[in-house]
Amino acid sequence: MINPTEIKKDFPILNRQKNGKPLCYLDNAATTQKPRQVIEAITHFYETSNANIHRGIYDISEEATKMYEETRTTVQKFINAASPTEIIFTRNTTESINLIAYTWGEKYIQKGDEIIISILEHHSNLIPWQVLAKKKGAILKFIPIKKTLTLDLEKYKELLSKKTKLVSITGMSNALGTINPIKEITKEAKKFGAHVFIDAAQISAHQKIDVQKINCDFLAFSSHKMIGPTGVGILYAKQSILKKIPPFLYGGSMMTSVTLEETEFAKPPQKFEAGTPSIAEVVAFKSAIDYLEKLGFENIQKHEKELYKYAIQELSKIPNINLITPPEDKSGPVITFTIKDIHPHDIAEVLNSENIAIRAGKHCTDPLHKLLNLMATARLSFYIYNDKTDIDRTVKALKKCIKIFT
Amino acid sequence: MDLYSEIILDHYKNPHNKGNLKNPTCKANENNPQCGDTLAIELIIEKNKVKEVAFTGAGCAISQAATSMLTDHLKGKNITQIKNIKPEDIYKMLGIEISPGRTKCALLGLSTTQKAISNYKNAKK
Numbered sequence: 001m002i003n004p005t006e007i008k009k010d011f012p013i014l015n016r017q018k019n020g021k022p023l024c025y026l027d028n029a030a031t032t033q034k035p036r037q038v039i040e041a042i043t044h045f046y047e048t049s050n051a052n053i054h055r056g057i058y059d060i061s062e063e064a065t066k067m068y069e070e071t072r073t074t075v076q077k078f079i080n081a082a083s084p085t086e087i088i089f090t091r092n093t094t095e096s097i098n099l100i101a102y103t104w105g106e107k108y109i110q111k112g113d114e115i116i117i118s119i120l121e122h123h124s125n126l127i128p129w130q131v132l133a134k135k136k137g138a139i140l141k142f143i144p145i146k147k148t149l150t151l152d153l154e155k156y157k158e159l160l161s162k163k164t165k166l167v168s169i170t171g172m173s174n175a176l177g178t179i180n181p182i183k184e185i186t187k188e189a190k191k192f193g194a195h196v197f198i199d200a201a202q203i204s205a206h207q208k209i210d211v212q213k214i215n216c217d218f219l220a221f222s223s224h225k226m227i228g229p230t231g232v233g234i235l236y237a238k239q240s241i242l243k244k245i246p247p248f249l250y251g252g253s254m255m256t257s258v259t260l261e262e263t264e265f266a267k268p269p270q271k272f273e274a275g276t277p278s279i280a281e282v283v284a285f286k287s288a289i290d291y292l293e294k295l296g297f298e299n300i301q302k303h304e305k306e307l308y309k310y311a312i313q314e315l316s317k318i319p320n321i322n323l324i325t326p327p328e329d330k331s332g333p334v335i336t337f338t339i340k341d342i343h344p345h346d347i348a349e350v351l352n353s354e355n356i357a358i359r360a361g362k363h364c365t366d367p368l369h370k371l372l373n374l375m376a377t378a379r380l381s382f383y384i385y386n387d388k389t390d391i392d393r394t395v396k397a398l399k400k401c402i403k404i405f406t
Numbered sequence: 407m408d409l410y411s412e413i414i415l416d417h418y419k420n421p422h423n424k425g426n427l428k429n430p431t432c433k434a435n436e437n438n439p440q441c442g443d444t445l446a447i448e449l450i451i452e453k454n455k456v457k458e459v460a461f462t463g464a465g466c467a468i469s470q471a472a473t474s475m476l477t478d479h480l481k482g483k484n485i486t487q488i489k490n491i492k493p494e495d496i497y498k499m500l501g502i503e504i505s506p507g508r509t510k511c512a513l514l515g516l517s518t519t520q521k522a523i524s525n526y527k528n529a530k531k
Contacts, residue, residue, distance in 0.1 A: 343466035345441050345511065349409060361441050375442035375464060404410050405418075405467070 002295060002303040004387035010035040010291075011385050018355035024390045027359045029174045029202060029334055029381035032227045037291055041284035042229060053279055054253055054270070068279055071286040072269070078289050079219065080210040081236055088235040088242075088272045089282055093201040094124040096220030096235035097168075099272065100197060101128035103245040104218075104237075105166075108195075111137035113165040116194075118143040118151055119371055120173040120180070123364045125199040129168060138165070145371075149176050149326040157188055164194040171203030175365040175379070177334025178326040179203065186216050195241075201225055205383065206304060206332050208297040211236050227384075228288030229281035235272070242268035249274040292384075300384055304333040307382050311335055311391045318398055324377060333382040336363075339398070342405045344378040350401040356394055409502050410467060417471035422478050427460045432526035436518040438510050443469050447518045449480075451526060456480045456488070461518075466511050468500070473515030475499045480519065488523055491516060 008014050011033045016023040025033055051061035053068050069084070076084040090096045105128075109115070115129050119142050133140040143156045151169075160167075167189040172179045182203075186196045197218040200209055204221035211219055218241075223232035247254055247265055251274040257264045265271050292300065309328065312335065315321055320340035325331055339347060344360035351358050359379040362369045369377070380394065430448035437444045443465030450458040459477045463470075476496065480488060496516055497504050504512045 343441070343443075343464075345466040345468075345508075346410075349466075349508075353409070366439075369442070375444075404415065 002299050002384060004303070004385055007295075007385045008387075010037065012036060012039070014385060016355075021355040021393075024354075024356040024386075024393050026380045026382065026386065026390060026394065027357045028205070028383040028386075029225075029363075029379065030359055031224045031230070032205065032383055033385065034227055034229065035288075035291055037287045038228060038284050041287040042280050045280045045283045049283075050280070052276055064279060064283075067283045067286075068277075071282050071289075074286045074289050075234055078209075078293070079204075079236060080212050082212065083239055085268050086236055086239050086242065088237065088269045089277050090220075090233035090235055091231055091278070092224070092233040093199060093220045093222045094233070096218075096233045097124055097197070097199065098128050099235055099248045100218050100237065101132045103248050103272075104195070104241065105129075105132045105136075107245055109133075109136045109138050109165055112163065113138040114141055114159075114161065114163040115139070116141045116143060116156070116159050116164055116167045116189075118169055118180070119145055119368055120151065120176065120178060120365070121168075121170055122174050122199065122201070123366070124201075125168055125170055125197075126367070129166075139163075143169075145178075148330075149324070150178055150330050151180055151185075153181070153184070153188075156185065160188060160192050160194070162192055164189065164192050166195050166197060168197035168199065170199040170201070171209075172206070172332045172334075173365075173368075174202050174334070175363040175368055175377070176324060176326060176336055177331040177381075179207075179330055179332050182216070183214050186214055190215065202332065202334075205292075206297075206301060217241055223281065223285040223288060226288060227291060228285040229278070231278035231281045232285050237268075239268070242272070247271050247274065251275050295384060303384065304382060307386060307388070307391065308333050308335070310388055311380065311382070311394075314391055314395045315398075318395065319402070321398075324372065324374070334379060335381075336377045336379045338374065338377055339402065342401060344376045346405065347378045347398070347401055350404060351394065351397045354393065354397040354400070356390075356397055358394070411502060414467060414471040414500060414502065417474040418467040421461075421470055421474040423460050423474065424462065425460045426462060427458055430458075430460075432522045432529065434518050434522035434525055436514060436521060438465070438469070438514055440510065441466065443511065443514060445469070445473060445514050445518050447473075447477075447515070447522050449519075449522055449526070451485070455482060455484050461515070465514065468504070468508050469511040469514045472496055472500055472512045473518075476515045476519065485523055485527070488519065491520075 049063045051064045053065040195217040198216045200221040205226040219236040224230040254274040324336045348360035427448045431451040433448040435446045445463035
């Protein structure tokens, strides 16, 4: 079982005080805080092994290369990919999605082809496909949501056809917390021979992922949303696909031989990792995965569910609050809401005065907010170090907010 | 300093010059895509001076209060004076410290007003 009081001690930033109150961090869907173990891994790398990778014939370079590649193997096992060569390090989930749009998309999407995404998508899983579709004369289609704020899977099945070349779906909505049935969605897409991209930026922090069980072709997530450093994105792609697609960026490290006229590209994953990557951050990402696996994803989920239930129960008592949440069993640890006649920015500002960090705005999901007829919303998102005290403080601050504005 | 001072809350809850004008000389709309705030400003200009001003829109307390205060300030001012209003003047009116994240909210009224004034000048050309 998870003990958030003990976990809090591992996260130095949570000691940060404002007017004698410690930081209550509830914006985990944006980014997570980092434990001492991850921070120390970065420091340790720079103090003992810093060198560029895949080139130096000297101890520290070989050591740095080994550590960098160890994270690749750790990630492979973490998501149960068939081979470490299916793991590509990028800067973030956005770059991972763009990598596939610019390589696989450029090569295989043709005029009249159809790409299906959902209305729940973060802009990063919308804009790359929108731009690609415009460029190619392809058609972008959207899975709608039901009143329950979950995907309408019947409508999804109706959208699928032989024209469908790609289905790109988030595992969990960053705006509403809705968890999507990615395995089922993939299975349906495969009936029509479509490729499937899973945006796992949110879900990877909360659920164990098994790419072989899901049977998706591509999956992307970011280290920073799961207590790892910023600057590290992961792209998983099936080996058979990686062999067929062109490089994304050109330059150092991604080739085997170069003349003034021609370049022979390296094999995946190096082919897709041009230039010096975020070496220290990739190395430290292993410590983040180790930390989460030690806690265990079953325990993480149990803790989040318990906290979610408590938060919903307490928030529901606030007058004039409008909770914009899917059914409990289909939601991750995200609670989005509005309060009548108080702008979400003002809510966030009052909470900030109590040293509580939440998100206010449209959460990079403008079309979803437009559909729901919401100018903006406030969002709480929890993680392993949050506890009931954090919820109690938030509820108290929301009551203060209502007092100020009414 | 308290961001939500009494004067800001008063302007937010009871905004001045909120509504529409009959036959405005010029108008402009703006929005703040980050937070979804919307604002429309209408002006009646006579002899190069603001005779009437009104605004509509929805947004946070800072953007609404700043616009309410600004519209009071605009009355009787000539076009050059309006063009010369600086962000600092708005912060001074609000009387609070504006963090970088809220500058857009504080200045939405000003940018919309100045856009309306340029619309007026362009129409006259």
